[in-house]
Amino acid sequence: MAFERCSTCGKPRVYLASYNGRAFCENHFLEFVLKKVKKNLQKHELIRPGDRVSTTDPTLSDVLARVTKEWPIKLTKTNPNKLAEPLSLNQEIAMAIDALAKGEVLNTGFKQGKRIFPFRNLQTQELELYSKLRGIERDTDCSTTEKLVTELEKQMPSTLFSFQTSFERMAGLARPR
């Protein structure tokens, strides 16, 4: 089957992105995660020259160190002006659904004040695979809603991206004028 092999180089596949049909070998999968985070950081201006960025998540710490290697910023625990949080797509959608259940609209986005969310368009399973391939131990606890959300994505690939767009629109409508 064509999907058994990396769409880019033909090496054995370690991951298939069901939402767009792309297959990845180990190297191209790792590169895919780094490229996506780099694009998020640049496109949404999550990090600027001179920033002091802190994170407590080992996977996010690994990714940021690789992506920002040559950038004039500092990854540090002391006096950070940016707090990078490892929120995944699945976690954000689960939080938005939990908020809806309480009659609230979650204010979503790549940044909120000092907090930045460079993983928010990556799926939990992608972050878990990245961590496994790099040998990073990661806390895999997830809420009931997140489990349901993950199952939904498995049954209906790309649903979570549609949810994210819809929740963004709702948050825009809910913002005070």
Ligand SMILES: [Zn+2]
């Ligand atoms: Zn490849």
